[in-house]
Amino acid sequence: GAGVSQSPSNKVTEKGKDVELRCDPISGHTALYWYRQSLGQGLEFLIYFQGNSAPDKSGLPSDRFSAERTGGSVSTLTIQRTQQEDSAVYLCASSLADYGQPQHFGDGTRLSIL
Amino acid sequence: SQQGEEDPQALSIQEGENATMNCSYKTSINNLQWYRQNSGRGLVHLILIRSNEREKHSGRLRVTLDTSKKSSSLLITASRAADTASYFCATLKAAGNKLTFGGGTRVLVKP
Numbered sequence: 048g049a050g051v052s053q054s055p056s057n058k059v060t061e062k063g064k065d066v067e068l069r070c071d072p073i074s075g076h077t078a079l080y081w082y083r084q085s086l087g088q089g090l091e092f093l094i095y096f097q098g099n100s101a102p103d104k105s106g107l108p109s110d111r112f113s114a115e116r117t118g119g120s121v122s123t124l125t126i127q128r129t130q131q132e133d134s135a136v137y138l139c140a141s142s143l144a145d146y147g148q149p150q151h152f153g154d155g156t157r158l159s160i161l
Numbered sequence: 162s163q164q165g166e167e168d169p170q171a172l173s174i175q176e177g178e179n180a181t182m183n184c185s186y187k188t189s190i191n192n193l194q195w196y197r198q199n200s201g202r203g204l205v206h207l208i209l210i211r212s213n214e215r216e217k218h219s220g221r222l223r224v225t226l227d228t229s230k231k232s233s234s235l236l237i238t239a240s241r242a243a244d245t246a247s248y249f250c251a252t253l254k255a256a257g258n259k260l261t262f263g264g265g266t267r268v269l270v271k272p
Contacts, residue, residue: 089263
C-alpha cells in the first residue's frame, strides 16, 4: 500500500513475555520513528532511524526496549519481559530524509499486557 | 515536561462554528507542525509553519506562530462533524530531527 503499515494492529500478551512490533514505512522514506501513546495522551518519542542507523534512541524507556531496521525499510520494535506499564499504542512514522519534513503515521499497534 | 502544551484540553462546538486551539513551547524551534488524530487511528499531518513564518493557511485551517511568545494557534473555520478529532502540535528543535508532541486538544463538533 501507499501508507505506513504496522502489524499486528492489536496484541494481547501476558506479563513477562517478549513482543515484536513491525513497521513498514512508505517506500523511499529513509527516516523512521517510533512513538508510544498512552490512553488519551500525547506521543512519547522512542527512537529515530536514518537508514539503518539510529542517531537518536534517547526515548527508549529501558534496556528491555530495542529496535532495529534492516535494508533501510522495515523496522521492528522489540519489548522483552513485558510489564503492565508497557501497555499503550505504539505508533510508527516515516518521512523523507530532509530535515524537519512532515511525518506520515501508521495506525499503530495497540499492546495490552495482562 | 513536554515541549508543546495545547490549550484547551477539550473543546465542544456546534457545526459551522470556528474552533481555536493554542500551543505553547519552551525552547527555540526550527518549525512547528499540527497533526490530527481520529479515534483509533494514526496521526495525519495538517500544516507546517517555519520559525520565520507568522501565518499560514490551508483550506479551512489557519495557523499562526509567535516566536517571541513561543506560541502557536490553530483555527478551524466553519467546522464540520468530520473535524471531530484530537489535534496535536509538534515542535522541531533547531538541532536534531525529533518532533516533540504536546498532549493534544480533543475537539467535538456537534451536528
